[in-house]
Amino acid sequence: MMKTFCLTLLWAVVGFPTNSFAVDFVKDVAPILQKYCVSCHAEDDAQGGLAMDTHAGLMSGGESGLALTSGVASSSRMFLMASGKLEPVMPPDDMEGPSDDELVILADWIEEGAEGPDGEMPIRRELKTPKVPTAGDVALPVTAIARSDDGTWQATAKFGAITLNNLVSGESLEVTNKLGKV
Known part of the structure; x- marks a missing residue:
């Protein structure tokens, strides 16, 4: 005491x-x-x-x-x-x-004696990046494009959305997922 x-x-x-x-x-x-x-x-x-x-x-x-x-x-x-x-x-x-x-x-x-860890020390490195808010009107970047073998269809992928375009008729169909996965 x-x-x-x-x-x-x-x-x-x-x-x-x-x-x-x-x-x-x-x-x-x-x-x-x-x-x-x-x-x-x-x-x-x-x-x-x-x-x-x-x-x-x-x-x-x-x-x-x-x-x-x-x-x-x-x-x-x-x-x-x-x-x-x-x-x-x-x-x-x-x-x-x-x-x-x-x-x-x-x-x-x-x-207290500056004691070290028992066994191996775990890896503790973490990437620290700033949080940068995006503007709501920013166009999403295209992450992939693919065409059908006959050249009729083209698929364009962006985060959370895929657009299918019929290159012959000009029709377009967009498939989206609110969770960001298609």
């Missing part, structure tokens, strides 16, 4: 908040690293020699030495740089960095 109180008091004095739950690397820490760090610090292109896309890469450090001190967030370079307490601040170039809540998770994880 006294130890918990002292640690909480120490964190309050040093300026690092704390959570009261166990932090899981895969569920809690890896998404933060993926969001802010891995674009520059992945095994394929590890700037400064520091790969942060795996626990092993993070724990082995980079060209400047170890990135974190297991059990001591206040002396872990990765945490100090992410929290703006050590230069160079990461992420660089006025890019968005971890929120206060995310910094608490990182600090707690380090304080």
Whole structure:
């Protein structure tokens, strides 16, 4: 009880908040690293020699030495740089960095011993694309065209619709499906 109180008091004095739950690397820490760090610090292109896309890469450090001190967030370079307490601040170039809540998770994880995943780490890369609304009057692109062997019919496919044209008579028939599948 006294130890918990002292640690909480120490964190309050040093300026690092704390959570009261166990932090899981895969569920809690890896998404933060993926969001802010891995674009520059992945095994394929590890700037400064520091790969942060795996626990092993993070724990082995980079060209400047170890990135974190297991059990001591206040002396872990990765945490100090992410929290703006050590230069160079990461992420660089006025890019968005971890929120206060995310910094608490990182600090707690380090304080708890910076344990890694049990077994293989799942692939967590997700393509992030902006949502761009389309205008209602935009013509759908043609995705496929086919003609009958005798040249009488032509089928034109667009998303959610197929148009059949009789090239001899000029008749046309459009088949659509509200679910986008024909």
